[in-house]
Amino acid sequence: MTRGVPAIEVTGLSKAYGSLAALRGVDFTVARGEVFGLLGPNGAGKTTCVEVLEGYRQRDSGEVRVLGRDPGDRELRAHVGIVLQSCGTYPHLTVRETVAHWAAMYPRPRQVNEVLALAGLDDCADRRARRLSGGQARRLDFALALVGDPELIFLDEPTTGFDPAARRAAWDVIRALRDLGKTVLLTTHYLDEAQALADRVAILQDGVILAEGPPDQLGASRYRVAWRSADGTLEERFTEDPTALLHTLTAEAVARGESLEDLSVTRPSLEDVYLELTEAVA
Numbered sequence: 001m002t003r004g005v006p007a008i009e010v011t012g013l014s015k016a017y018g019s020l021a022a023l024r025g026v027d028f029t030v031a032r033g034e035v036f037g038l039l040g041p042n043g044a045g046k047t048t049c050v051e052v053l054e055g056y057r058q059r060d061s062g063e064v065r066v067l068g069r070d071p072g073d074r075e076l077r078a079h080v081g082i083v084l085q086s087c088g089t090y091p092h093l094t095v096r097e098t099v100a101h102w103a104a105m106y107p108r109p110r111q112v113n114e115v116l117a118l119a120g121l122d123d124c125a126d127r128r129a130r131r132l133s134g135g136q137a138r139r140l141d142f143a144l145a146l147v148g149d150p151e152l153i154f155l156d157e158p159t160t161g162f163d164p165a166a167r168r169a170a171w172d173v174i175r176a177l178r179d180l181g182k183t184v185l186l187t188t189h190y191l192d193e194a195q196a197l198a199d200r201v202a203i204l205q206d207g208v209i210l211a212e213g214p215p216d217q218l219g220a221s222r223y224r225v226a227w228r229s230a231d232g233t234l235e236e237r238f239t240e241d242p243t244a245l246l247h248t249l250t251a252e253a254v255a256r257g258e259s260l261e262d263l264s265v266t267r268p269s270l271e272d273v274y275l276e277l278t279e280a281v282a
């Protein structure tokens, strides 16, 4: 559908619930084939934003294009996958039957066996939906979002409540989607998840985007230089120019006849940047 345009384009998106401004002029673009992470504390506006993009919620103002179309366009439905929370399953159907049932609703579905493999459901394909574990049920939710072979997939907190093994399995599904060239918009509270999966992230707070970029580069302009002083105290400085700072620090230490023990230069992690930005605004 409409090649050559970004998967998602959002400009000046605003949405209020009564007097509460949930989104206040949000702008971002997601390229085709990108995994984009929307991060932010509770109440930041992530779900509101995703629901506007999914066409479930009306915006108050702003421009929104999903695969080049307005989110309300019915044509989009066959091209967009939405992971609902166990809404599409009948307890008495097996996993395979459930996927086949959903496949029949799409014009060009993926092969049922392929979807089962992609979602890591091979081993429980013949199990009835009511007998699935929480993690397996979530994988079935994924499978149902994939069966129509969508170009764009929305994942709202896809691994909340998962045990570590189920999370890793879900990550593998998301990576497999990226390898297939799909675009994924993911909201998550887990910063390691965003770091592991997202090509780019946006940090949202109180309806405003505070920062946007590749997870490794969000705080790239500020480096942390740390060392242990002669009396054993851990010292740290933040700088945009670690070369100059190291030059000064090491020259001063040499002049004093000391060495800088445990000297390290590190980039802040996504978690450091997230906490710094969201706490500064809170």
Ligand SMILES: Nc1ncnc2c1ncn2[C@@H]1O[C@H](COP(=O)(O)OP(=O)(O)OP(=O)(O)O)[C@@H](O)[C@H]1O
Pocket (backbone or CB within 6 Å): 017, 020, 022, 040, 041, 042, 043, 044, 045, 046, 047, 048, 049
């Ligand atoms: N239907 C609604 N009616 C009134 N207020 C709402 C409604 N839905 C969300 N809100 C409010 O809008 C703000 C943004 O909520 P939203 O669910 O979009 O945030 P979120 O970032 O997804 O939060 P969480 O991480 O907790 O899921 C919050 O203050 C929330 O209480």
